[in-house]
Amino acid sequence: MKRILIRGITGSMGVETASMIISHSDYKLVAGLAEENLNVDLSRLTGLSKATDVSIFADLKEAVLSTKPDIMIDFTVPDGLLPALKQALDLGLDLIIGTTGLQEDEIQELKAYTEDKSATTMLIPNFSxxxxxxxxxxxxxxxxxxxxxxxxxxxxxxxxxxxxxxxxxxxxxxxxxxxxxxxxxxxxxxxxxxxxxxxxxxxxxxxxxxxxxxxxxxxxxxxxxxxxxxxISRSSYMPGVRLALDRIEDKSGFIYGLDKLLD
Known part of the structure; x- marks a missing residue:
């Protein structure tokens, strides 16, 4: 079972993704990262009682050491994104990134860093x-x-x-x-x-x-x-997020775009 951490879990896409993962038997949401609202009631935001089992952290390293996730999903903002992604790769995580705004040189740096770590990074501009x-x-x-x-x-x-x-x-x-x-x-x-x-x-x-x-x-x-x-609804992104989660074990290296995962 894939163990998942969501960076940006209290944002709109983070909450939508958390709800989908909690409701899916093949995945386990073990942690979330949020710089603010650490005392947020995730069960209230998602409407799911199981959300109370998810720990919310402010520090990525602490979250990884405490909950041992395999994959980090990122729905945050461009500011500070690349250093956070590199830290996650250093900690042995594979990445699914829905955050946009990286510059071309940053994308190339992330690609090289992923390959250097023998990890898998999926950079998906749109999950629809x-x-x-x-x-x-x-x-x-x-x-x-x-x-x-x-x-x-x-x-x-x-x-x-x-x-x-x-x-x-x-x-x-x-x-x-x-x-x-x-x-x-x-x-x-x-x-x-x-x-x-x-x-x-x-x-x-x-x-x-x-x-x-x-x-x-x-x-x-x-x-x-x-x-x-x-x-018209953020729920439209969830089949694409599920596709990325389902295919990440079959892929390696840097993957740009959901189209690379379609048959």
Missing amino acids: LGAVLMMEFASKASKYFPRAEIIEGHHENKADAPSGTSIATAEKLEKTEPFLKEEEIKYTIEGVRGGEKNNVRIHSLRLPGLMARQEVIFGGQGQTFTLTHNT
């Missing part, structure tokens, strides 16, 4: 199977449309922008061309065209009422083509 399929379909569509832009939206408490999903999507698009008339436009508001990744413009919305959504809009001669995915 629908979002993963959207990225796969977008990759295929990009072979036939020369231009693409992305509009992504999240709740206003999201700690990074643009989203990891939008960046991963842009990286998957092939044959996308840059906006050729950039120099001909007079911009009256700086940044109005969004940021750019792989010749793809990305526009970020942060609004109350949103959870997560993304549009990939392709433009070609005389037509546009739009792919849209909406997340």
Whole structure:
């Protein structure tokens, strides 16, 4: 039985993941990490009486020595993320990371550190199977449309922008061309065209009422083509988290993206 520690257990995704793990007979949630709210009633947050068996810690090393987990799931924020992940690898844990916001050089450093420790790290920008399929379909569509832009939206408490999903999507698009008339436009508001990744413009919305959504809009001669995915509940991420947990023993090294786990 996989013994699991959740870093960021008192956050929205941490609570959702804790509920799923506690309800699943193949997993055992042994500990949670939370810098604040150490006296939180996890059973009240999850609605599950078994949650009272989960110990909450502020220190990762203490949590590992006390509860002996095999896997750490991380749903926190980008600040201080890489040092915490490296510490977890030093302590012999495999990692499933749902936190986005790592820079490219940090991702490469984490990959090298994982391989040096002969561990398994899964960095998953989005656990929604629908979002993963959207990225796969977008990759295929990009072979036939020369231009693409992305509009992504999240709740206003999201700690990074643009989203990891939008960046991963842009990286998957092939044959996308840059906006050729950039120099001909007079911009009256700086940044109005969004940021750019792989010749793809990305526009970020942060609004109350949103959870997560993304549009990939392709433009070609005389037509546009739009792919849209909406997340309306955090429960939509749980099949992807379960897939990562089920497959982590079969994998080794650094794995980026849930698509690497699909058949």
